Amino acid sequence: MVQRKKIIIIGGGFGGIFTARKLANHNIDVLLIDKQNHHLFQPLLYQVAAGILSPENVAIPLRLVFADNKNVKVRMEEVLSVDKTTQKVITNENEYFYDFLVIATGSTYNFFGHNEWAKHVFTLKTLAGALKLKNHIQTQFERALVIKDSAEKEKLLTFAIVGAGPTGVEMAGIISEIAKKFTQEESTIKFQDIKVNLIETAERPLAAFSTYLSDYSVQAMHKLGIKVKLNTTVEEIRHNYIKTSEGEIHSNTIVWAAGVLGVGAASLLNILKPARGNKVTVTEYLNLCDDDKVFVIGDTAEFIQNDRPLPGLGSVAKQQGIYLGRALRKIVRGEDRREIKPFKYEDYGIMAIIGKRAAVAELPLVHLQGVPAWILWGLVHLLLLIGFRNRAIVLFDWVWTYLAGSYSSRVINQVNYEA
Ligand SMILES: Cc1cc2nc3c(=O)[nH]c(=O)nc-3n(C[C@H](O)[C@H](O)[C@H](O)COP(=O)(O)OP(=O)(O)OC[C@H]3O[C@@H](n4cnc5c(N)ncnc54)[C@H](O)[C@@H]3O)c2cc1C
Numbered sequence: 001m002v003q004r005k006k007i008i009i010i011g012g013g014f015g016g017i018f019t020a021r022k023l024a025n026h027n028i029d030v031l032l033i034d035k036q037n038h039h040l041f042q043p044l045l046y047q048v049a050a051g052i053l054s055p056e057n058v059a060i061p062l063r064l065v066f067a068d069n070k071n072v073k074v075r076m077e078e079v080l081s082v083d084k085t086t087q088k089v090i091t092n093e094n095e096y097f098y099d100f101l102v103i104a105t106g107s108t109y110n111f112f113g114h115n116e117w118a119k120h121v122f123t124l125k126t127l128a129g130a131l132k133l134k135n136h137i138q139t140q141f142e143r144a145l146v147i148k149d150s151a152e153k154e155k156l157l158t159f160a161i162v163g164a165g166p167t168g169v170e171m172a173g174i175i176s177e178i179a180k181k182f183t184q185e186e187s188t189i190k191f192q193d194i195k196v197n198l199i200e201t202a203e204r205p206l207a208a209f210s211t212y213l214s215d216y217s218v219q220a221m222h223k224l225g226i227k228v229k230l231n232t233t234v235e236e237i238r239h240n241y242i243k244t245s246e247g248e249i250h251s252n253t254i255v256w257a258a259g260v261l262g263v264g265a266a267s268l269l270n271i272l273k274p275a276r277g278n279k280v281t282v283t284e285y286l287n288l289c290d291d292d293k294v295f296v297i298g299d300t301a302e303f304i305q306n307d308r309p310l311p312g313l314g315s316v317a318k319q320q321g322i323y324l325g326r327a328l329r330k331i332v333r334g335e336d337r338r339e340i341k342p343f344k345y346e347d348y349g350i351m352a353i354i355g356k357r358a359a360v361a362e363l364p365l366v367h368l369q370g371v372p373a374w375i376l377w378g379l380v381h382l383l384l385l386i387g388f389r390n391r392a393i394v395l396f397d398w399v400w401t402y403l404a405g406s407y408s409s410r411v412i413n414q415v416n417y418e419a
Pocket of ligand 1: 010011012013014015016033034035036038039040041042043044045046077078079080104105106107124125166167263264297298299300312313314315316317351
């Protein structure tokens, strides 16, 4: 009897989950390994931090995703290394052998050589990170109401977000909206007392968008009371303190949303000289240049198209996962690899939300701003969420928040989250 081929996928993010979906219910043994037990929809993490959505609604257990697919096994383990010679994956608990390996381990934040800053800032990458930030933001407002020391109160009501890409802009926008809501509930704190600073080295926010859309975002942020500090470089971060090229900010809440680094693949494969951003260079078929059994996709891969690396986007990871799942089916069936077409990313556009009724969308044929972009952003994110239940609950929570104006998940719990 011919042995079924074994495919191991490391990482159950966008890349890993879509590869596994395309391999589900085929004559292949698939092992999906992730150090978390869930797939996380990172684009909506900031709404968990804002208390709009509950963590369960932006994540789904991997076991549930593949409950009906007997050939896909899920294991919660951390992969420590890969031995390409013996085709072995070594985790904190086990060793597994593969015929083909897919590495989709994602990315982490880039502190540009200042890793010592990490302990003083909040990041949005995991559920724990988002919950820690939510507890913290709610605590700042509650404490600001009761504290007597005015310098302390100012630090409680000052927020600094570093990086004006989509995540930074979204975070600044939502903090400003939470602040407005809070000052409507509690008139002893004035909205003008709350300072939301968005710090960006470049001369404009949302640099991946056309200039006039990023100009619109600046206007929309000014309307929200956000201080947009452009051409401003962070020089030092300490506990509740940030020094920039344009001055100092004393704030209890510093959110880091600048730059990403590929995580996992380069170190798992022991690649000493990774590509820019700690990524692993792959061929047009997504495999390693020196190994056609090992594939790297998503944020941790460097794929060059039209002389430029593809951006770290969910849509890139998803398309690569779908392509690779289909290609692996053909490879396992023994089809001639030369017949398989190379991967090509289809760019359907980029979007960012700034606040209520304010967003930008740059699509191939049309550029949108304001309410149309805001509605489109909501629809696209609902469709991309995994799981019908999550889509239904998120839609309900959004409508509820919009109509009732209340953020329902504002409970401060006592759990000490390690982000
Ligand atoms: C706050 C935020 C907002 C974003 N907004 C958008 C957006 O609006 N639109 C968009 O297109 N993109 C957005 N992105 C980017 C998008 O989420 C990523 O591009 C996408 O998740 C990358 O998918 P991936 O499969 O490469 O990695 P990920 O989705 O990050 O998944 C990697 C997985 O690998 C696991 N893993 C890592 N190392 C190991 C190991 N050693 N062993 C076992 N498991 C491991 C992790 O636990 C994780 O589950 C956003 C990202 C963030 C952080």
